[in-house]
Amino acid sequence: MLPDLKAGFTLDARLHADSEQVMWLGLCELRAMNDRRWPWLILVPQRPGIEELHDLTPLDQAMLTFEANLVAQSLKRLTGCTKINSGALGNIVRQLHLHVVARSEGDPAWPGPVWGFGPREPYRPAELRSFIDNVRASL
């Protein structure tokens, strides 16, 4: 029997509060940040206790690369953005998570980073639902 590598994994409470589930990928849970300022997705590898990218196994790293590609390409196609910003910071939420953000010239933080930039601006529920539906359809 294969070991259950996801055993013991629970999503960080802050990630849970700030974002909504989009779907399950092979390794990651894909979530949408509830911030209408930028189309912003988060990939959370379902592995307990991992904080750094380099602490994933080589196979999990390959999976994450594959899933991040898929998500970044879809988000760029969907939004027509100028640039994808990808980042794994984790200074506040230590559970490993990878941000994939659609950036466009003239967006609120352009050309600076989105992290830590002012307060989050939640979507109206129907807008968030529509964004999530569009991401799902584009994957």
Next chain:
Amino acid sequence: MLPDLKAGFTLDARLHADSEQVMWLGLCELRAMNDRRWPWLILVPQRPGIEELHDLTPLDQAMLTFEANLVAQSLKRLTGCTKINSGALGNIVRQLHLHVVARSEGDPAWPGPVWGFGPREPYRPAELRSFIDNVRASL
């Protein structure tokens, strides 16, 4: 004969001005950001015309993952930092480059991101040389 995938590659002028070469890895040129506020390395894949991670070939992505692991592990061991921050933004410099930054509680931008945070503070030349020597020795 194998095609020369590096043909036509030249380092972006701003990356050249803001950082110093550490060494060549298999895919990337490894550079040290000349900013004494944080131990900060940059991997630049030697591929012309690439702006997004997902535009690299699958083999190049695997190489980049391998090299980024090596660099992040070494930097964490060398500095004893709290957290590695990795990011590929490219809003200002479009040539694909991956940041690997050692972050510690109480550093100048903690817990926010380093990108766009105040003016760069160059090292004294001997300090920069010493940082680069230490990175080389730890790889």
